[in-house]
Amino acid sequence: MVIKQRAILEEDKLVRRDAILEAAQALLLERQGELASVDEVAKRARLAKGTVYLYFKTKEEIYLALHERRSLEFFDNLDALTARFGGKTGLRQIARTWLGCFERHPSYPMLASRCFEFEHKVDFDTLVAFRSAIAQRLDQSGTRLEGIFPELKRGGGAKLLILSYALTLGLWRLTEPTPHRERMLKQRSLDVFRMDFDAELETALIALWRGVMGGRPGSVKVKP
Amino acid sequence: MVIKQRAILEEDKLVRRDAILEAAQALLLERQGELASVDEVAKRARLAKGTVYLYFKTKEEIYLALHERRSLEFFDNLDALTARFGGKTGLRQIARTWLGCFERHPSYPMLASRCFEFEHKVDFDTLVAFRSAIAQRLDQSGTRLEGIFPELKRGGGAKLLILSYALTLGLWRLTEPTPHRERMLKQRSLDVFRMDFDAELETALIALWRGVMGGRPGSVKVKP
Amino acid sequence: MVIKQRAILEEDKLVRRDAILEAAQALLLERQGELASVDEVAKRARLAKGTVYLYFKTKEEIYLALHERRSLEFFDNLDALTARFGGKTGLRQIARTWLGCFERHPSYPMLASRCFEFEHKVDFDTLVAFRSAIAQRLDQSGTRLEGIFPELKRGGGAKLLILSYALTLGLWRLTEPTPHRERMLKQRSLDVFRMDFDAELETALIALWRGVMGGRPGSVKVKP
Amino acid sequence: MVIKQRAILEEDKLVRRDAILEAAQALLLERQGELASVDEVAKRARLAKGTVYLYFKTKEEIYLALHERRSLEFFDNLDALTARFGGKTGLRQIARTWLGCFERHPSYPMLASRCFEFEHKVDFDTLVAFRSAIAQRLDQSGTRLEGIFPELKRGGGAKLLILSYALTLGLWRLTEPTPHRERMLKQRSLDVFRMDFDAELETALIALWRGVMGGRPGSVKVKP
DNA sequence: AATGAATGAGGTTTCATTCAT
DNA sequence: CATGAATGAAACCTCATTCAT
Numbered sequence: 001m002v003i004k005q006r007a008i009l010e011e012d013k014l015v016r017r018d019a020i021l022e023a024a025q026a027l028l029l030e031r032q033g034e035l036a037s038v039d040e041v042a043k044r045a046r047l048a049k050g051t052v053y054l055y056f057k058t059k060e061e062i063y064l065a066l067h068e069r070r071s072l073e074f075f076d077n078l079d080a081l082t083a084r085f086g087g088k089t090g091l092r093q094i095a096r097t098w099l100g101c102f103e104r105h106p107s108y109p110m111l112a113s114r115c116f117e118f119e120h121k122v123d124f125d126t127l128v129a130f131r132s133a134i135a136q137r138l139d140q141s142g143t144r145l146e147g148i149f150p151e152l153k154r155g156g157g158a159k160l161l162i163l164s165y166a167l168t169l170g171l172w173r174l175t176e177p178t179p180h181r182e183r184m185l186k187q188r189s190l191d192v193f194r195m196d197f198d199a200e201l202e203t204a205l206i207a208l209w210r211g212v213m214g215g216r217p218g219s220v221k222v223k224p
Numbered sequence: 225m226v227i228k229q230r231a232i233l234e235e236d237k238l239v240r241r242d243a244i245l246e247a248a249q250a251l252l253l254e255r256q257g258e259l260a261s262v263d264e265v266a267k268r269a270r271l272a273k274g275t276v277y278l279y280f281k282t283k284e285e286i287y288l289a290l291h292e293r294r295s296l297e298f299f300d301n302l303d304a305l306t307a308r309f310g311g312k313t314g315l316r317q318i319a320r321t322w323l324g325c326f327e328r329h330p331s332y333p334m335l336a337s338r339c340f341e342f343e344h345k346v347d348f349d350t351l352v353a354f355r356s357a358i359a360q361r362l363d364q365s366g367t368r369l370e371g372i373f374p375e376l377k378r379g380g381g382a383k384l385l386i387l388s389y390a391l392t393l394g395l396w397r398l399t400e401p402t403p404h405r406e407r408m409l410k411q412r413s414l415d416v417f418r419m420d421f422d423a424e425l426e427t428a429l430i431a432l433w434r435g436v437m438g439g440r441p442g443s444v445k446v447k448p
Numbered sequence: 449m450v451i452k453q454r455a456i457l458e459e460d461k462l463v464r465r466d467a468i469l470e471a472a473q474a475l476l477l478e479r480q481g482e483l484a485s486v487d488e489v490a491k492r493a494r495l496a497k498g499t500v501y502l503y504f505k506t507k508e509e510i511y512l513a514l515h516e517r518r519s520l521e522f523f524d525n526l527d528a529l530t531a532r533f534g535g536k537t538g539l540r541q542i543a544r545t546w547l548g549c550f551e552r553h554p555s556y557p558m559l560a561s562r563c564f565e566f567e568h569k570v571d572f573d574t575l576v577a578f579r580s581a582i583a584q585r586l587d588q589s590g591t592r593l594e595g596i597f598p599e600l601k602r603g604g605g606a607k608l609l610i611l612s613y614a615l616t617l618g619l620w621r622l623t624e625p626t627p628h629r630e631r632m633l634k635q636r637s638l639d640v641f642r643m644d645f646d647a648e649l650e651t652a653l654i655a656l657w658r659g660v661m662g663g664r665p666g667s668v669k670v671k672p
Numbered sequence: 673m674v675i676k677q678r679a680i681l682e683e684d685k686l687v688r689r690d691a692i693l694e695a696a697q698a699l700l701l702e703r704q705g706e707l708a709s710v711d712e713v714a715k716r717a718r719l720a721k722g723t724v725y726l727y728f729k730t731k732e733e734i735y736l737a738l739h740e741r742r743s744l745e746f747f748d749n750l751d752a753l754t755a756r757f758g759g760k761t762g763l764r765q766i767a768r769t770w771l772g773c774f775e776r777h778p779s780y781p782m783l784a785s786r787c788f789e790f791e792h793k794v795d796f797d798t799l800v801a802f803r804s805a806i807a808q809r810l811d812q813s814g815t816r817l818e819g820i821f822p823e824l825k826r827g828g829g830a831k832l833l834i835l836s837y838a839l840t841l842g843l844w845r846l847t848e849p850t851p852h853r854e855r856m857l858k859q860r861s862l863d864v865f866r867m868d869f870d871a872e873l874e875t876a877l878i879a880l881w882r883g884v885m886g887g888r889p890g891s892v893k894v895k896p
Numbered sequence: 897a898a899t900g901a902a903t904g905a906g907g908t909t910t911c912a913t914t915c916a917t
Numbered sequence: 918c919a920t921g922a923a924t925g926a927a928a929c930c931t932c933a934t935t936c937a938t
Contacts, residue, residue, distance in 0.1 A: 006918045037911060039921095048920040050915085059912065116397045117341070124404055132413045139416060158416050163428045166394030167387070173340045174390050180348055189356045192363060192382050204387050204432070211435025212428075230901050230937060237901095261928060272903045277930070454916060454922050461922090485907060496924045501909070564845045565789065572852055580861045587864060606864050611876050614842030615835070621788045622838050628796055637804045640811060640830050652835045652884075656876070659883025678897045709932060711900095720899040722936085731933065 017055050019045045021066045025107045028063075032178060033110035035063060035118075060118040061126060067111040068130050074101045074108070075137040082144045089148050095205040098164065099198055109172040109197075112165075138162065151213040160212055164205055171201050241279050243269045245290045249331045252287075256402060257334040259287055259342075284345040291335040292354050298325045298332070299361040306368045313372050319429040322388070323422055326396075333396040333421075336389075362386065375437040384436055388429055395425050465503050467493045469514045473555045476511075480626060481558040483511055483566075508569040515559040516578050522549045522556070523585040530592045537596050543653040546612070547646050550620075557620040557645075560613075586610065599661040608660055612653055619649050689727050691717045693738045697779045700735075704849060705782040707735060707790075732790040733798060739783040740802050746773045746780070747809040754816045761820050767877040770836065771870055781844040781869075784837075810834065823885040832884055836877055843873050 007013045023044035027036035038059045042049045056062045081097045082089050102109050119127060142157030152160065175197040185194050231237040247268035251260035262283045266273045280286045305321045306313050326333050343351060366381030376384065399421040409418050455464040471493035475484035486507045490497045504510045529545045530537050550557050567575060590605030600608065623645040633642050679685045695716035699708035710731045714721045728734045753769045754761050774781050791799060814829030824832065847869040857866050 008918080038913085039911075042921095049913090049922095050920050051918080053913070054918070113397070116400065116402075117338075120403050124407070127404055128408055128411060128414070131408065131417065132411070135414050135416045142416075155416075159419075162398060162416070162419070163391070163395070163424070163431075166398050166428070167391045167432075168394065169397055170390030170392065170394030171387070173337070173393055174386060176340065178340075179344045180351055183348070184352055184355065187352060187356070190352070190359050192359045192366075192379075192386070193355065195383075195386070200387075204390070204436075207387075207435030208391075208428070208432045209435065211431030211433065232899090232901075232938065240901095262930085263928080273929095274904065274931080275902050278901070283929075456917065456920090456922075464922095486909090487907080497908095498910080498925060499923050502922070507908070561845070562789075564848065564850075568851050572855070575852055576856055576859060576862070579856065579865065580859070583862050583864045590864075603864075607867075610846060610864075610867070611839070611843070611872075611879075614846050614876070615839045615880075616842065617845055618838030618840065618842035619835070621785070621841055622834060624788065626788075627792050628799055631796070632800055632803065635800060635804065638800070638807050640807045640814075640827075640834070641803065643831075643834070648835075652838070652880070655835075655883030656839075656880045657883065659879030659881065660876075680897080710934085711932075714900095721901095721934090722899050723897080725934070726897070 013055070016047070016051075017065075020047070020052055020055055020062060021069065024062050024066050025105075028066075028107045028110055033114060033176065035059070035114065038062075057123055057126070058121055060121040061123070063111060063118070064115060064122055064126065064130055066107070067115045068133065070101075070105055070108045070111065071134055072137065073105070075141050077101055078141050079144065082141070082148060087148050091206050091209050092202075094209070095202045098168070098205060099202055102168075103198070109168065109176075113169055113172055113176075149213060156212075160209065163212070164208060167204055167208055168201060171197060171204065175200065237279075240271075240275075241289075244271070244276055244279055244286060245293065248286050248290050249329075252290075252331045252334055257338060257400065259283070259338065262286075281347060281350070282345060284342040285347070285350060287335060287342070288339060288346055288350065288354055290331070291339045292357065294325075294329055294332040294335065295358055296361065297329070299365055301325050302365050303368065306365075306372060311372050315430050315433050316426075318433070319426045322392070322429060323426055326392070326425075327422065333392065333400070337393055337396055337400075373437060380436075384433065387436070388432060391428055391432055392425060395421060395428065399424065461503075464495075465513075468495070468500055468503055468510060469517065472510050472514055473553075476514075476555045476558055481562060481624065483507070483562065486510075505571060505574070506569060508566040509571070509574060511559060511566070512563060512570055512574065512578055514555070515563045516581065518549075518553055518556040518559065519582055520585065521553070523589055525549055526589050527592065530589075530596060535596055539654050539657050540650075542657070543650045546616070546653060547650055550616075550649075551646065557616065557624070561617055561620055561624075597661060604660075608657065611660070612656060615652055615656055616649060619645060619652060623648065685727070688719070688723075689737075692719070692724055692727055692734060693741065696734050696738050697777075700738075700779045700782055704851070705786065707731070707786065710734075729795055729798070730793055732793040733795070735783060735790070736787060736794055736798070736802055738779070739787045740805065742773075742777055742780045742783065743806055744809065745777070747813055749773055750813050751816065754813075754820060759820050763878050763881050764874075766881070767874045770840070770877060771874055774840075775870070781840065781848070785841055785844055785848075821885060828884075832881065835884070836880060839876055839880055840873060843869060843876065847872065 007016045020041060023041050024036065027040055027044055028034075030036075036044075038052055039049050041059075041062065042052045045052070052062070056065065077097055077100065078094075081093060085093065138158045138161055142155070142159070142161055145157035145160065146152045146154065149157075174193070175195050184190055229236070231240040244265060248260065248265050251264055251268055252258075260268075262276055263273050265283075265286060266276045269276070276286070280289065301321055301324065302318075305317060309317065362382045362385055366379070366383070366385055369381035369384065370376045370378065373381075398417070399419050408414055455461045468489060472484065472489050475488055475492055476482075484492075486500055487497050489507075489510065490500045493500070500510070504513065525545055525548065526542075529541060533541065586606045586609055590603070590607070590609055593605035593608065594600045594602065597605075622641070623643050632638055679688045692713060695713050696708065699712055699716055700706075702708075708716075710724055711721050713731075713734065714724045717724070724734070728737065749769055749772065750766075753765060757765065810830045810833055814827070814831070814833055817829035817832065818824045818826065821829075846865070847867050856862055
């Protein structure tokens with residue numbers, strides 16, 4: 001949606017902010033993870049460069065805000081799952097939900113990965129605000145997990161989520177489609193790198209969770 | 225400008241190449257992961273900019289070469305361990321060795337992480353050469369692991385190494401010391417992020433490996 | 449017209465563009481034909497380097513634009529002459545007009561000569577646009593000439609203009625004032641090179657045109 | 673011919689100098705008129721960069737020397753013609769001979785054109801020496817022409833040669849094959865530039881000479 | 897004489913950010 | 918609020934020339 005007029009109402013401002021985030025996301029996908037220039041983002045959002053700076057202090061802040069949005073959605077999905085199945089939530093379900101978020105928003109892993117790179121270009125307070133929001137959700141979702149999996153100790157839920165997130169980030173890096181990748185994989189000698197992010201992540205997540213929960217078989221449900 | 229001897233012999237050239245890599249590494253650490261400019265690398269190595277370009281085609285190639293060196297050392301360490309203990313190698317030992325590499329060279333995780341970012345600025349062939357070298361070592365070390373852990377299927381060793389690497393990369397990202405980090409962690413609300421890379425990684429690796437090996441307790445040795 | 453700090457109106461932008469071209473021209477003369485760097489052009493125009501790049505995609509495009517401007521003026525002068533005298537236009541008048549353009553803008557022959565050197569650094573489409581504009585004027589002026597000189601066949605006018613242009617370019621090269629030239633001409637042994645561009649060109653042009661028109665005396669008017 | 677050993681004898685040095693010039697010429701053709709770097713010239717001549725600097729003070733001096741060689745050959749050809757046919761030499765023969773030089777050495781017009789560009793990078797004395805040699809030949813060949821064409825006054829021969837040279841240089845610039853040219857000529861609007869250097873030059877030279885000799889028809893021989 | 901490693905000035909271009917309008 | 922012109926700091930890379938070996 002394009003607002004031609006000035007955004008006076010607070011509500012209009014949010015719409016405009018959204019437009020910028022949408023534009024940034026679209027470009028992120030087109031550029032395969034590369035951060036588009038502010039100029040391009042502005043143009044895509046049908047705004048002038050200066051306008052973008054009215055809504056974000058820094059180029060990086062745009063992308064951090066986009067990342068925040070995705071991250072919150074991510075937790076929403078997770079919580080929705082555990083809310084629905086409660087104590088009967090299975091590992092596989094969790095893994096699937098986890099993956100689902102990335103499939104729905106392919107820009108998410110790109111950003112998740114990039115965001116750490118430009119942390120230092122973001123205002124300290126902005127960064128803290130972002131991290132705090134995440135921390136709060138981590139606690140919340142972690143606690144729920146602890147309710148579901150008795151193997152998890154106090155704080156173990158959040159920690160497991162962080163580890164899983166780390167695994168996801170890392171695996172993304174290793175399987176991310178890049179300009180060179182396709183062509184590279186044609187080389188026989190590089191067969192070992194021919195991996196599918198989704199499939200691999202699912203397996204790995206389940207393995208990690210099982211490993212964390214402890215070796216007792218049967219104690220961890222791996223239902224479809 | 226300090227004029228050192230000229231590197232006429234092939235051997236001297238390697239030394240000079242080394243000096244450049246050392247300089248790059250030192251700056252990488254100082255800059256906390258940021259790639260220093262060629263100019264700076266050159267100055268640090270007490271060379272002129274042009275000289276650096278005699279040894280590396282691009283700025284990025286310098287850092288890729290540095291990463292390659294570290295990666296090979298990494299595999300060397302891994303293989304040395306399994307060679308020494310053979311079938312009696314325990315998970316904890318592996319995790320410790322794994323960690324040891326990062327402790328010895330704090331620039332390793334930085335680079336491992338960054339290298340994917342500038343892949344596209346590196347000559348395709350150079351990149352393939354690098355990846356092939358890694359693939360070869362992955363196969364080799366993976367196969368050794370398969371000999372040690374009967375739970376691993378053919379190819380499972382290399383894959384487990386990759387997953388572990390992914391976990392390492394991701395965890396690094398989440399715990400990497402950055403300009404903001406120290407100050408941020410003072411915030412009570414961010415307690416959940418107060419994590420130690422080494423300790424966390426050790427636990428996580430063991431969990432992942434145990435999870436991958438399968439749930440049967442006792443089958444996987446976790447010796448000190 | 450003095451532009452305010454920012455050229456907002458399309459008209460102001462043209463003025464600014466002009467300022468850049470003026471600066472480039474001034475430097476061209478000072479440097480005796482050498483292309484000044486964008487940095488210098490910018491400084492001379494009292495602008496920042498980046499600003500220049502807002503108006504021209506490449507350094508070379510600046511000079512091509514300057515050349516285009518001069519070339520169009522050149523054709524204007526030619527056409528004005530033939531329009532004024534029509535069938536009574538004499539060879540000498542044409543030669544004088546021809547020369548006049550170079551005298552008025554000493555940078556013209558420099559550029560005319562240099563422009564071919566950096567053709568390859570100019571965007572293909574930009575180059576085609578420039579050449580097309582010239583071609584169109586060549587056709588137009590050539591056709592007029594054909595109306596005046598019955599000795600010229602269809603297309604002969606444009607061709608004669610091209611030949612004359614070639615002669616001009618070449619003669620410029622041979623007589624162009626250069627850092628060394630003045631001093632060089634003091635040498636007795638180089639007397640043969642002591643030539644005056646204007647005088648020589650006038651004679652040569654008339655000779656060429658007479659030669660092209662055919663040998664019939666009296667058929668070609670050489671009026672003062 | 674490659675000399676592996678050091679060139680001690682004066683003769684050997686000339687051979688080596690030759691090798692450099694040959695290399696420069698070959699590269700000039702391959703690069704379509706662009707001056708190859710010293711490194712490339714050296715490699716092509718199977719020498720080291722430093723060695724080239726033993727024979728030429730400057731990169732530009734190499735190309736000037738090459739140009740001098742071609743120019744002298746050019747005069748040789750001209751003189752051979754007039755020596756052979758004497759007073760019976762026709763304009764067309766001269767034009768053909770003139771053209772022949774360029775056909776035999778396609779690098780000649782490239783250089784002739786470029787040499788003026790880098791004059792200022794050549795040592796003054798070297799430049800004077802070159803120009804003097806040319807001046808001397810101009811006088812000589814010019815005088816011969818004056819003997820053949822009675823229309824030419826004292827000094828008119830040399831001057832006519834210079835004018836013809838100018839015409840040649842200019843026409844070359846306008847028809848020189850360049851990276852863009854081929855593709856450009858496909859444009860209908862640029863038809864007027866579709867010209868053949870050889871054909872055009874022949875016509876133009878004859879026209880110029882006839883024009884210079886004066887309008888009396890029949891007085892100038894244009895024999896096949 | 898010959899080599900080729902080392903130098904470093906020099907030039908182009910990009911783009912985040914500011915600020916006049 | 919909105920704009921987009923202006924800024925100028927980076928950063929990369931090339932290559933003619935020098936000079937230690």
